[in-house]
């Protein structure tokens with residue numbers, strides 16, 4: 001069957017509709033609380049969407065991590081799991097899937113993506129080292145700095161401009177990469193890290209051509225190249241549809257081609273494989289042995305790595321399904337549909353639309369809220385208040401403070417509205433577009449937030465904040481004027 005059967009379906013009306021090639025056979029009831037209750041809940045949750053109980057959330061667009069809809073084949077595989085501490089058949093099946101998928105020799109299981117980052121950082125980062133990446137990710141950076149390293153970024157300066165028509169904003173600027181290596185000295189670079197589907201700048205892909213160039217630099221300079229493949233599915237879709245030389249190549253070929261450029265690959269199986277787990281793959285025995293002994297220490301024995309065997313079976317099937325074009329196209333096409341809906345309602349968003357979710361530009365949405373008052377967090381709280389939609393702050397609050405305690409202002413202030421695979425319907429996306437359109441019209445009412453409790457690490461997960469002034473009360477009153485049912 002051709003990879004492109006889906007996009008050959010055109011609507012007679014000319015309308016662009018992301019037609020699903022699957023049907024829902026199991027559903028979950030969700031609830032939309034009235035605004036009075038949402039007002040109470042968001043304040044009880046410290047104005048942090050991570051702290052909202054899911055029972056109070058209408059559309060959970062916090063993340064795609066561990067919440068994608070699984071296929072019937074994944075559920076079926078879970079029933080065949082071999083539960084044993086050592087030598088489980090389930091592990092061998094997953095190991096073979098990962099080996100075949102990437103074309104690499106060794107596989108180490110871990111309970112999720114950041115567990116892989118812990119193992120990698122402990123194995124390769126020494127105090128005073130540098131890691132150069134296209135753009136950092138929160139947990140990756142935390143593990144590198146915990147081990148005494150520093151993170152440098154090498155995306156083009158334009159990659160953090162919200163509006164762009166660059167199809168591969170996640171690409172490294174090669175001159176920046178080489179000059180950073182030369183400046184700190186190659187022996188001080190613990191590794192170079194390519195993040196597929198660059199999360200914090202809006203789910204933006206990296207081209208295969210760019211991966212080749214980065215790999216060439218690393219091989220010339222003898223530096224380890226590590227690939228974070230957590231968001232590989234979206235990146236693979238964009239390579240296939242946006243990169244000319246890849247259009248006639250199979251998805252399986254493209255994955256192996258990418259993998260052949262890397263020394264180590266790791267992934268969050270909560271994203272890649274649509275289950276709950278993670279793992280590290282390499283063909284380099286020396287690197288494998290450096291990492292291996294951390295698995296039983298932190299994760300669990302080498303044949304389960306902290307994962308339940310049922311999740312491992314589901315992940316194994318999910319990874320194979322990444323080679324199905326319908327499966328990987330669903331999120332990018334729904335992100336695009338949501339993006340177009342938001343643009344229609346004048347909401348400022350990051351372009352081009354990427355994978356993972358739609359990214360609302362808080363700096364343009366609420367220009368009057370200074371970065372020190374966490375505009376992305378304020379906007380995320382306001383979105384929940386007026387719609388019951390839970391997004392995620394991706395801005396200054398997600399950054400760690402500088403060593404002297406001052407704020408590290410983020411280069412982008414985004415609210416991510418994640419679009420987990422096969423979970424939401426078009427009418428739900430239209431609801432999001434409509435409510436954010438209303439909020440944009442009433443944006444002058446939104447104010448800032450300040451910390452009430454600020455954790456010392458990864459503060460965005462558990463930090464509690466309070467509104468500066470009564471802007472939420474005013475927003476609620478205006479909403480009730482326009483939507484008297486409160487829904």
Ligand SMILES: Cc1ncc(COP(=O)(O)O)c(C=O)c1O
Nearest residue numbers: 112113114137199228230268270
């Ligand atoms: C690019 C990237 N790397 C690593 C991780 C960490 O994975 P996990 O949440 O499974 O620990 C994530 C999670 O969002 C991610 O997006």
